[in-house]
Amino acid sequence: MSQSRKTDQSIAFIGAGNMASSIFGGLIEDGWPKDKIWATARSEATLENVKNQFGVQVTRDNHQAVRQSEMVVLCVKPQMMKAVLQELAPTLKETKPLLISVAAGVSLDSLQTWCGSSLPIVRSMPNTPSLLRCGVSGLFASAQVSAEQKAITDSIFKAVGVTLWVDNEALIDSVIAVSGSGPAYYFLFMEAMTEMGVKLGLDQQTAEQLTLQTALGAAKMAVCSDVDVRELRRRVTSPGGTTEQAIRALQTGGLEQLVEQAMQAAVERAAEMTRQLAD
Numbered sequence: 147m148s149q150s151r152k153t154d155q156s157i158a159f160i161g162a163g164n165m166a167s168s169i170f171g172g173l174i175e176d177g178w179p180k181d182k183i184w185a186t187a188r189s190e191a192t193l194e195n196v197k198n199q200f201g202v203q204v205t206r207d208n209h210q211a212v213r214q215s216e217m218v219v220l221c222v223k224p225q226m227m228k229a230v231l232q233e234l235a236p237t238l239k240e241t242k243p244l245l246i247s248v249a250a251g252v253s254l255d256s257l258q259t260w261c262g263s264s265l266p267i268v269r270s271m272p273n274t275p276s277l278l279r280c281g282v283s284g285l286f287a288s289a290q291v292s293a294e295q296k297a298i299t300d301s302i303f304k305a306v307g308v309t310l311w312v313d314n315e316a317l318i319d320s321v322i323a324v325s326g327s328g329p330a331y332y333f334l335f336m337e338a339m340t341e342m343g344v345k346l347g348l349d350q351q352t353a354e355q356l357t358l359q360t361a362l363g364a365a366k367m368a369v370c371s372d373v374d375v376r377e378l379r380r381r382v383t384s385p386g387g388t389t390e391q392a393i394r395a396l397q398t399g400g401l402e403q404l405v406e407q408a409m410q411a412a413v414e415r416a417a418e419m420t421r422q423l424a425d
């Protein structure tokens with residue numbers, strides 16, 4: 147269990163979808179007591195699923211969850227955030243919890259305005275591998291967040307992976323482009339490799355297993371090795387061999403430029419959402 151965490155504190159997740167369940171699933175794996183985790187959602191179906199799968203406390207009443215908790219993790223869609231916070235404002239004013247938002251494209255200024263009182267707020271950008279405690283989260287704290295609250299926030303996200311603090315809020319959009327959205331880029335690559343494996347005559351299951359185990363092995367090597375990924379790639383690429391031809395096809399097809407365009411598009415969308423959602 148993580149050392150700096152105060153296990154007597156309760157934590158409320160407002161929204162119990164993909165990201166919230168990835169985080170509280172990881173927290174439970176890390177030994178966080180289930181009875182100190184609250185999750186809310188709109189539908190009974192979501193709450194029932196979450197209760198059955200994770201055994202956390204559930205309610206459709208956001209106020210009830212917030213009243214029970216010292217920390218509130220906001221895990222609704224960016225477009226829902228304003229309505230949720232404005233509705234919760236009186237309770238937040240009364241209980242003054244630490245707020246942690248996971249939403250892409252919602253600024254600290256907007257969050258502060260919508261909750262109607264000056265609260266300590268952390269913006270986080272985790273990713274879904276948090277469910278397996280293999281996540282990575284970028285974090286940025288508002289000026290009101292104390293050193294102790296920063297340490298607790300850090301321990302929450304460390305329970306589900308690696309944490310990195312950025313010193314400028316705008317960099318959260320860069321974190322989104324790299325690691326928040328990043329798992330989807332790799333999944334797309336895996337989809338394409340599996341599909342081509344099938345076209346090359348392998349059955350679906352074999353193609354998929356070869357692809358996934360290769361992705362896992364490559365990621366593990368990249369993380370564990372003491373040489374960089376360029377060198378790891380060089381070691382696979384025998385001069386005059388097969389990999390050289392495959393890499394040449396990827397590079398002449400514009401892979402690097404495509405990655406740049408994709409990540410730029412993610413950053414631009416985050417900035418656009420920030421402008422659209424602010425008022």
Ligand SMILES: NC(=O)C1=CN([C@@H]2O[C@H](COP(=O)(O)OP(=O)(O)OC[C@H]3O[C@@H](n4cnc5c(N)ncnc54)[C@H](OP(=O)(O)O)[C@@H]3O)[C@@H](O)[C@H]2O)C=CC1
Binds near residue numbers: 188189
């Ligand atoms: N998915 C990802 O990889 C990442 C997502 N994020 C951020 O996480 C946030 C959530 O995304 P994600 O988990 O994918 O979305 P989901 O749609 O999976 O989850 C949203 C949840 O919010 C609940 N909800 C909606 N309205 C309310 C309300 N008024 N009160 C309480 N709960 C409510 C929904 O309830 P119900 O189930 O009943 O509809 C649902 O459980 C977003 O802001 C996103 O930017 C950040 C990093 C990565």
Ligand SMILES: O=C(O)[C@@H]1CCC=N1
Binds near residue numbers: 250322326327
């Ligand atoms: O696609 C999104 O907007 C969210 C944020 C990062 C990953 N999913």
